[in-house]
Amino acid sequence: MTAAVWGVVIAAFVASFVEMVEATTIVMAMGFTRGWRSALLGTLAAVGALAVVTVAAGYAIATWLPESVLQLVVGCLLLIFGLQWLRKAILRASGRKAVHDEDAIYQKEVAAAEAAGKGAGGLDMFGFMVSFKGVFLEGTEVVFIVITFGLNAHNVPAAALGALGAIIIVPAIALAAKRPLSMINENMLKYVVGLLLASFGTYWSVAGVGVFRAGHQVLSWPGHDLAILVLLAVWFALSRVFIAALRDRSPREQEKVTA
Amino acid sequence: MRYLKAFGQFWYEFVIGDDPKIAAAVVTALAVLVAALSIGLFGEVGLTVLGGVLIVAAFAVTLFIDTRPRVNRDR
Numbered sequence: 001m002t003a004a005v006w007g008v009v010i011a012a013f014v015a016s017f018v019e020m021v022e023a024t025t026i027v028m029a030m031g032f033t034r035g036w037r038s039a040l041l042g043t044l045a046a047v048g049a050l051a052v053v054t055v056a057a058g059y060a061i062a063t064w065l066p067e068s069v070l071q072l073v074v075g076c077l078l079l080i081f082g083l084q085w086l087r088k089a090i091l092r093a094s095g096r097k098a099v100h101d102e103d104a105i106y107q108k109e110v111a112a113a114e115a116a117g118k119g120a121g122g123l124d125m126f127g128f129m130v131s132f133k134g135v136f137l138e139g140t141e142v143v144f145i146v147i148t149f150g151l152n153a154h155n156v157p158a159a160a161l162g163a164l165g166a167i168i169i170v171p172a173i174a175l176a177a178k179r180p181l182s183m184i185n186e187n188m189l190k191y192v193v194g195l196l197l198a199s200f201g202t203y204w205s206v207a208g209v210g211v212f213r214a215g216h217q218v219l220s221w222p223g224h225d226l227a228i229l230v231l232l233a234v235w236f237a238l239s240r241v242f243i244a245a246l247r248d249r250s251p252r253e254q255e256k257v258t259a
Numbered sequence: 260m261r262y263l264k265a266f267g268q269f270w271y272e273f274v275i276g277d278d279p280k281i282a283a284a285v286v287t288a289l290a291v292l293v294a295a296l297s298i299g300l301f302g303e304v305g306l307t308v309l310g311g312v313l314i315v316a317a318f319a320v321t322l323f324i325d326t327r328p329r330v331n332r333d334r
Binding site: 076077079080081083084086087090091096140141144202205206207209210212213219220221222227231234235238242246 | 273274275276277278281282284285286289292293296297303304306307308310311314315318319321322325326
C-alpha cells in the first residue's frame with residue numbers, strides 16, 4: 001500500500017473510532033439499564049437503516065455528481081467538520097471549554113434510562129429508540145467519512161477498511177472492559193481527527209475551486225498529494241500556537257465557551 | 260411537513276453543527292479564492308497557497324470571536 005492509501009485507511013479508522021466510542025457508550029448505558037434485547041435490536045435496526053442510506057447516498061453521489069463538483073462539495077464539508085472538531089480541541093486544551101467526559105455522558109444516559117417508565121409491551125421502546133438514534137446518528141457520520149474520503153481518494157475500499165476496523169475494535173474493547181470507554185483519551189483522538197479532516201478538507205476544497213475556471217480542471221497543489229502532509233504540519237503548528245495564545249490571555253477572565 | 264422540518268433540522272445539525280461561524284468562515288474563504296481566480300490574481304501555485312492562507316485566517320477569526328473578552332452588562 002502507498003502512503004496515500006495508508007493515509008486514507010488511518011484517517012477513516014481514527015474518525016470512525018471516535019464516532020464508535022460515542023455510539024457504544026449510549027448502547028452500553030441502555031443495555032445495562034433497560035436490557036440488552038432492546039439495546040441490541042435498536043443497534044441492529046440502525047445498522048440496517050445505515051446500510052440503505054450508504055447504498056443510496058453512494059449511488060447518488062457517484063452517478064449524478066461530476067467529479068470536480070464532488071471534490072469541492074465534499075472538501076468543503078470535510079473542512080467544516082474538521083475545523084469544528086479542531087476548534088473544540090483548541091478550546092478544551094486551552095481550558096476554555098469543558099473536557100469531553102465519556103463517564104459523565106454514560107451516567108447521564110443511565111439516569112435518563114432509569115427515570116423513564118417501563119412500557120407494557122415485550123420490547124422496551126425507550127432502550128430501542130435511544131440505541132437506534134445513537135447508533136444511526138454516529139453511524140451516519142462514519143458513512144459520510146467513508147464515502148467522502150473514499151471517493152476523493154478514488155479508493156472507497158481503503159476508507160471502508162479503516163472504518164470497519166474501528167467498527168470491530170471499539171465494541172470488542174467495550175465487551176472486554178464491560179464498562180464505558182472512558183479510558184480512551186477521546187479528546188486527544190478528536191484533536192487528531194480534527195487535524196486530519198482539516199488537512200484533507202483544505203486540500204480538496206481548494207483544489208475543487210478549479211471548477212470555476214475555464215475547462216473546470218481542479219487546482220493542482222505544489223507537490224500534489226504530499227501537500228496534505230505539509231497542510232497537516234501547518235494545522236498542527238497553528239493549533240499549538242492558538243492553544244498557547246489562548247492559555248496565556250487573561251486566564252482569570254477566561255469564560256467557558258458554551259457551544 | 261413535520262417530517263420535512265425534522266429532515267431539514269437533521270441535515271442542518273449534521274453539516275453546520277453547533278457553530279455556524281465555521282461554515283460561514285469556510286464559505287467566505289473559498290468565495291474570496293474564487294474571486295481571486297476569476298480576476299487572474301495568481302498562478303496555480305499561488306492560488307492554492309492563497310486558499311490555504313484564507314482558510315487559516317478565517318478559522319482564526321472564528322476563534323477570536325469565540326474567545327474575545329465580553330463586557331458584563333449586569334454591572
